[in-house]
């Protein structure tokens with residue numbers, strides 16, 4: 285090779301540009317993945333209105349960020365079809381954030397979302413360095429705008445993580461209490477019905493089928509047993525006392 289054809293300097297700029305394009309594609313795919321993960325979370329977060337509102341806002345931001353990345357790719361001479369290919373290649377990047385509907389889905393989603401924000405911060409900071417090294421500084425303002433949005437979201441998580449975790453435990457504890465109260469109520473009803481049956485068996489008086497509705501009697505039902513656990517009035521119109529409906533937490 286003639287001396288004049290040997291590069292005198294490492295091809296920093298071209299290597300940086302190639303790396304920039306690959307990372308812009310991955311970042312675009314990541315934003316799409318983030319949107320796909322965040323949208324189903326909204327239904328899980330009805331008891332966390334602040335977080336639900338923040339996630340709704342960040343889904344809109346993520347769409348804008350994806351658009352910025354697409355514009356940046358086009359500025360680097362990359363096509364939209366190449367973006368789609370990249371999306372397929374990094375599918376699974378955010379799969380750890382998909383929690384389904386397990387009992388601790390909310391807590392897992394909060395942790396995964398916070399982790400994702402830091403992944404995106406690192407991604408945009410890397411892209412800004414690559415853009416500068418590739419001589420593509422014109423795309424830096426858009427990348428900076430997205431970086432600031434990711435940092436704001438990460439900061440919100442940082443400030444609210446303790447409160448969100450405490451709320452999760454309080455809500456779970458309220459569910460446990462409600463389940464215990466419901467079980468106590470079922471046990472009380474079973475005992476009440478058993479006492480009625482024992483009383484009727486002792487009288488020899490036929491009883492209505494308690495399985496139909498243990499708390500009401502039709503007009504043709506027989507008179508109550510004298511010692512049954514019922515309320516009775518002077519007219520003989522008898523109705524079992526209904527337990528309070530529903531169980532509410534503290």
Ligand SMILES: [Fe+2]
Nearest residue numbers: 315346349404
């Ligand atoms: Fe994002």
